[in-house]
Amino acid sequence: MIGAREHDGRRGITILGSTGSIGRNTVELVEARSDLYRVEALTANGSVDLLAEQARRLKPRLAVVADEAAYDRLKEALAGTGISVAAGATAVVEAAQLPAEWVMAAIVGAAGLAPTLAAVRRGAVIGLANKECLVCAGALMMGEVAAHGATLLPVDSEHSAIFQVLESDQPQAVEKIILTASGGPFRCRTLAEMEAMTPEQAVAHPNWSMGAKISVDSATMMNKGLELIEAHHLFSMPEDRIDIVVHPQSVIHSLVSYVDGSVLAQLGSPDMRTPIAYALGWPRRIAAPAPRLDLAAIGQLTFEAPDPGRFPALRLARHALQMGGSAPTVLNAANEEAVQAFLSRGIGFLDIARVVEQTLDAIAPTPPSSIDDVLAQDRRARECARSFIERGLGSQ
Ligand code: NAD
Ligand code: MG
Numbered sequence: 001m002i003g004a005r006e007h008d009g010r011r012g013i014t015i016l017g018s019t020g021s022i023g024r025n026t027v028e029l030v031e032a033r034s035d036l037y038r039v040e041a042l043t044a045n046g047s048v049d050l051l052a053e054q055a056r057r058l059k060p061r062l063a064v065v066a067d068e069a070a071y072d073r074l075k076e077a078l079a080g081t082g083i084s085v086a087a088g089a090t091a092v093v094e095a096a097q098l099p100a101e102w103v104m105a106a107i108v109g110a111a112g113l114a115p116t117l118a119a120v121r122r123g124a125v126i127g128l129a130n131k132e133c134l135v136c137a138g139a140l141m142m143g144e145v146a147a148h149g150a151t152l153l154p155v156d157s158e159h160s161a162i163f164q165v166l167e168s169d170q171p172q173a174v175e176k177i178i179l180t181a182s183g184g185p186f187r188c189r190t191l192a193e194m195e196a197m198t199p200e201q202a203v204a205h206p207n208w209s210m211g212a213k214i215s216v217d218s219a220t221m222m223n224k225g226l227e228l229i230e231a232h233h234l235f236s237m238p239e240d241r242i243d244i245v246v247h248p249q250s251v252i253h254s255l256v257s258y259v260d261g262s263v264l265a266q267l268g269s270p271d272m273r274t275p276i277a278y279a280l281g282w283p284r285r286i287a288a289p290a291p292r293l294d295l296a297a298i299g300q301l302t303f304e305a306p307d308p309g310r311f312p313a314l315r316l317a318r319h320a321l322q323m324g325g326s327a328p329t330v331l332n333a334a335n336e337e338a339v340q341a342f343l344s345r346g347i348g349f350l351d352i353a354r355v356v357e358q359t360l361d362a363i364a365p366t367p368p369s370s371i372d373d374v375l376a377q378d379r380r381a382r383e384c385a386r387s388f389i390e391r392g393l394g395s396q
Contacts, residue, residue: 045065062085163234
């Protein structure tokens, strides 16, 4: 039983995935403004020690671990605090259902879909970091957002940039969205070099400090492919009006080009606390401790076209979006399985895109009729991808 709490004028916040890279940055910002925010719930997968430490500091009503085996340890760690404790995937969804006005969706992967949807269905304001849930259930998710009067605020730095410079009251004036990409740690590597790259090399991002999965996605540039699909849904923008440009300094976070020839951009240091603070404070701005830009010290901002030969993930993501139906769900599921297999050294770096391509080729895209249908398609695509991984990638 979770005790009720009197409203004290502060905004109620729930952080789904509070122990991750985005989650920890969100905790830092929320903790710094305890005059504005109070915490309803914190959730994690299995990092009990960090979750318990965060809970002791932020005093939520509820702390949840998705991993049921971690329940006893969390219960023990929070004994005597009055904080309710729960475990399991359903309990994560229940955490999202508590009446927090603002929810940070920072679980990694399609595992974030059900809890994010639970927050959407009660009309919450959601800071959306979990891009995979929009990739795998985009149209249905946006339909739920509209039906329940929820608000999705992008946290991904590129989408936050676009959100900040998009004149959404005159969509006919927007010509294009231009997503910037750092190019990742292998931007200048040859295909032969990339074939031999290890998980340690792939997660060592030159500009951003992030969780392992998104770091590998940055190295393959699938991250930009997922972001293309995310932008398509968030901003109702057709695929052929979303461009991608490589910008290795990660200072310009994305741009919008207008019919009069103007191009508006948002700039800042590569520090996720800025887009998180924008979503947290929206519609006002709150202070964030990100390093300030020193343009003279940076000296040069450079740009180049992405190389489709070395980064096939970009082509695959565009193709999935063009195919429509379940293709983006399949793309995302296969990518999650392939990244996991790469991180556990089951396949090589370039095999990630091969697994995704084979899985996309193997499954005919059918339009999902419901979220349950999306989840079934996700499971089917994972099984298919795993079979390619186990069989050593078929024809490769
Ligand atoms: P991370 O791996 O550091 O953290 C993931 C969080 O989700 C952790 O709290 C973990 O305990 C929790 N989690 C993992 N699996 C779970 C499961 N099955 N059920 C419930 N909880 C689970 O990841 P991150 O880098 O913080 O990224 C989170 C999301 O934000 C991703 O979708 C990523 O693409 C997106 N994002 C991250 C960044 C970044 O800078 N890190 C930038 C833009 C977007
Ligand atoms: Mg991004």
